[in-house]
Amino acid sequence: MRKTVTKRYDVAEYLRTPAEMAAYLEACFEEANGDAALIAKALGDIARAKGMTQVARDAGVSRESLYKALSGERSPDFNTILKVVGALGLKLHAAPEAA
Numbered sequence: 001m002r003k004t005v006t007k008r009y010d011v012a013e014y015l016r017t018p019a020e021m022a023a024y025l026e027a028c029f030e031e032a033n034g035d036a037a038l039i040a041k042a043l044g045d046i047a048r049a050k051g052m053t054q055v056a057r058d059a060g061v062s063r064e065s066l067y068k069a070l071s072g073e074r075s076p077d078f079n080t081i082l083k084v085v086g087a088l089g090l091k092l093h094a095a096p097e098a099a
Contacts, residue, residue: 011024011045011049012045012046012048012049015045015049016049018089021049021088021090024042024045024046025039025042025046028042036075037073037074037075038072039081040069040070040071040072040074040075040076041070041072043070043081043084043085043088044067044070044072046088047066047070047084047087050088052067055084055087058086058087059080059086059087061080061083066084069084
């Protein structure tokens, strides 16, 4: 009998283009239901896909603090979120909630 080999799924391996990154973040916004840590984790996934060191440099924060902020274990402050979103080349948009 052959043994089944599994590999841990990492979404960062599949986020290759800015459009894919934006679509992933948008889907996470829709599913978050007010969970800021989930959004932080999604930004962390995108940052890992782009290269955490470069994102940290572009955001003006240390790589270690960026890993902590985007781990999904805590909610980073909004200033950090804005810096990271800018460093990722993404924009945040507001839209009215569907009735």
